[in-house]
Amino acid sequence: MSRSPVLTFTDRGIYCPSGDFHIDPWRPVDRALITHGHSDHARWGHRRYLSTEAAAPVIRHRLGEIDLRTIAYGERRTIGGVTVSFHPAGHVPGSAQIRVEEAGEVWVVSGDYKVAEDGLSEPFEPVACHAFISECTFGLPVFRWTPQAQIAADLNHWWAANAAEGRTSVIGAYSLGKAQRIMAAVDPSIGPILTHGAVEATTVVMRNQGIALPPTTHVTPSFDAKGHPGALVIAPPSALGTPWANRFGPAAEAFASGWMALRGVRRRRGLARGFVMSDHADWDGLNEAIRATGAERVFVTHGYTSVFRRWLESQGYDAGIVETEYEGEEAAEPEPLVE
Incomplete structure (x- = not known):
């Protein structure tokens, strides 16, 4: 009998059944693992939060009084029946990819990421995995960033x-x-x-x-x-x-x-x-990051998902689309115009 997937996709967000936690959920949950502080990934209303130490100050600033615990990059922590760790995503300071391992099978949720160093964020770190959940905000060949x-x-x-x-x-x-x-x-x-x-x-x-x-x-x-x-x-x-x-x-x-x-x-x-300046990976960066994981399965979220999935399938990947409420670069700035 085949084992259930390490991560599943629900109307509240990406869910780990064995760990009983969600990653960047968009509706209130009991335990939320947060990749970074942008409002489409770090939302108010969860009972417990976990983020990197570097992301925590901005998350607290934006969400107020919340039960937020922190974890260092690379630190491994057991939650329920799985082992989790957070790894640099290169998106903004403190941003992370979240690695989830169960019985030797590894899934990685990228959150948002870029592979080019910007002199400010912790540089992107490829994480080997069997399944990779990748954003594709700029998943078209026209998007190639200036150094x-x-x-x-x-x-x-x-x-x-x-x-x-x-x-x-x-x-x-x-x-x-x-x-x-x-x-x-x-x-x-x-x-x-x-x-x-x-x-x-x-x-x-x-x-x-x-x-x-x-x-x-x-x-x-x-x-x-x-x-x-x-x-x-x-x-x-x-x-x-x-x-x-x-x-x-x-x-x-x-x-x-x-x-x-x-x-x-x-x-x-x-x-x-x-x-032309983005905190997301461009076309070449997306492909470079996915290759570096060694993953055979790739799920794409927010962006040019249909086009990018077809491209990945043409390259031999088992690719799928995950419908999420992440909004990428267009809606990452919800603050009111306070002076």
Whole structure:
């Protein structure tokens, strides 16, 4: 008689029957193992949480008073009839892939990940497994990312050119991960770095846990926004084009996202400049990561699932689609526009 799968897929999320826990569940459960702090993966309402030590401060900041326990990268812990461990996903600081082993069979849930190092997140670590549950947010060949060093050079050139013309540079970037990548990549000698409240709050949490980031100034309601020509302003994408963003006087707006690889997206947003910058794996990164696992079975979630599954099947994988409520890069920024 065949054994039940190590992980199953339910209307609450990815479930481990032998361990009686869920991974990144989207409806309230008793025990939730959380890959990272973005709101589509770490949700309020579970009775118990487990995350990496590095992800915990942001999760607590976003979810408030919760029963959250932590685990170190690589530490093995027995839960019920399985052994679990968390491994770097390279997505944002503290993000993890979750390895689940039962009777010698290993499944890995990737959460969100990228294989290119960004100088901020713990580098992605391939984890050997029999079955791999992979995101495919950018699972089309058109998505191939610019190297981090080139992104930094492009950001600095754009910012410096705007500053030389007396314009403020306003860039939309998700407040957990992308905003801090931009801070770490740019040259602060060009001018001051100003932040929207949602970005500043997350940045303070990350600084307090020892992540090195350049000085920033929070744009409060009483802040003299027009008194800092040549500044770089980092704000959530939802702030672009609003009265909040228009308070800086002459300005140039841009958006940092993997979706900027598509010209149509840039046009619809009405942006003169877009930076192709993502905290998710591109086409090559997805394929590289999956090959490195050695998995024969691959389940794909959120993204171009149908196309990517067909591609995997053409490469000899036993591939399937898992319907989830994860939303990828488009909806990773739910914060209200508080200043």
